[in-house]
Amino acid sequence: MKIIVFTLLLSSIIYSQQQIDIPWPTLAKTDWPMVKHDPQFTGRSPFRGPQTPTVAWTKDMQDGIFSGPVIGDSGNIYFGSYYVASDKFYCFDHNGQQRWVFDTNTSRPPQSGILIDSSNTIYFGGRDKYFYALNPDGTLKWRYQTSGEIVSNVTPNIDLQGNIYITNFIYNPNDPNKGELYSFKRNGTVNWHIMIDNGFAFRSPVFSPDGETIYIAGVDSNLFALNLDGSIKWKFSCGRIVQAPMVDSDGNIYFIPNQDPQYIFSLKPDGSVRWQFLFLQGGSIDLYSTPTIDREGNIYSIIIDSTCCPTYYALISLRYDGALRWKHIFNYVEGDDFTQPLICDADGTVYVGSTMGYYYYAISSEGELKWKLPLTFIFQQVDNTGAIAKDGTLYLGVHDISLRTGQFQTLIAINDSGATYVEKEEIPEDYFLSQNYPNPFNPTTKINYSIKESGHVTLKVYDILGREVAVLVNENKPAGSYTVEFNAANLPSGVYIYKLTAGKFTAVKKLILMK
DSSP states (O other): OHHHHHHHHHHHHHHOOOOOOOOOTTBOOSSBOBTTSSTTOOOBOSSOOOSSOOEEEEEOOTTOBOSOOEEOGGGOEEEEBOSTTOOEEEEEOTTSOEEEEEEOSSSSOOOSOEEEBTTOOEEEEOTTSEEEEEOTTSOEEEEEEOSSBOOTTOOOEEOTTOOEEEEOBBOOTTSOOBBOEEEEOTTSOEEEEEOOTTBOTTOOOEEOTTSOOEEEEOSSSOEEEEOTTSOEEEEEOOSBOOSOOEEOTTSOEEEOOBOSSEEEEEEOTTSOEEEEEEEEOSOOOOOOOOOEEOTTOOEEEEEEEOSSSSOEEEEEEEOTTSOEEEEEEOOGGGOSBOOSOOEEOTTOOEEEEOBTSSEEEEEOTTSOEEEEEEOSSTTOBOOSOOEEOTTSOEEEEOBOOTTOOOOOSOEEEEOTTSOOOOOOOOOOSSOEEOOOBSSSBSSEEEEEEEESSOEEEEEEEEETTSOEEEEEEEEEEOSEEEEEEEEOTTSOSEEEEEEEEETTEEEEEEEEEOO
């Protein structure tokens, strides 16, 4: 009997391992103080997220959102703009009302991830090469110009002494991508900055549970374990790891390098292989999404499923010992790829958006689809994690392409605990006609416009000779922002003109139908 009981206990330890939240006193004590929630990048929330795709409110952040949102003091949410010439960083309250906006005045977007420390100082980096620290009221605390741009998908991290870490990207058309890892004191003084091999461009630093080791992927290859002074503790030789590893509460490390055959690796804290899971033979691909781990020690990751033709993206779940639990295959039509880090809630529900696709998904801990939320516009992109609040609200930031402003419903709050509604937007400050998207198109495209006063509005399409071919709007409209879909299935390929008239305002733009 004792042998049987011991065997069962041993089996449960191997197959699952209770995961705990590691105390981190230098990080803000908020619901979601940084991308992936904690310095180990587990992406695990202590709260239960939404069980249905109920949209509580949306906001039209016209320059899109790339970084964030994260959750700070009093439930405020923070995020940065995405449009290539925008330079705004925002604070909104949990009801979707703007509290303040910080303008970097550099015409370069603040695209990096966001981190909030125990003093509620907010840290982020921008394409302008600066690393910023803001006070809780949105005023500048300090900024430091690094040697290169601080770009998308890079997240700052913080050690137990309060030092902040960030990487940058040094552009040189004649050299490979390079980047430095910086360590800052809280007052903005640089402790050190290093580049090993070609450095760490586009990579995020992650910490061991004891805070003594930094794990970071090289831009070309290898996983590095660094001491807090930047010296190398050990190096694991492997292919290119695109974003960041994840570390569980026992110190084990998880990542997916680009190499053939392609594995999900789990390393022990000393850098030796704990297990590896083969998922792609005879090829490899850069997988941008970092894994997540639930409270029972089950690991979740995006992979490429090559067992069917064409190949599909899939979400898989592995047991703590690396054995496959289940596989959820995404329909190819519904999404092209998945690039943002995975997150999961207290129930083990995994949340993930389809970048360049159509939906945001919630997959249960058993691999079943709980819900999927259609994104408003075709090719609306989810490039970063959401943030889960203690009341179960999931906040999302999305965007269109970086070359387009005039975007709609890009800040989204999902919460099924209350009534369903989409918050009415503020009255626009001016008239505006956006460039249609996509363009060229076949056969449908969307046109956004805003009017600051109620009145009669027309939106018409003409061919290149000036002949009217379609009337999209011809009616009285209250002040607000609108989206119109134009279906040109019955028209030949070519260049067309669309014209908005509202009161004394007139705007004209070209669109291209390419069949």
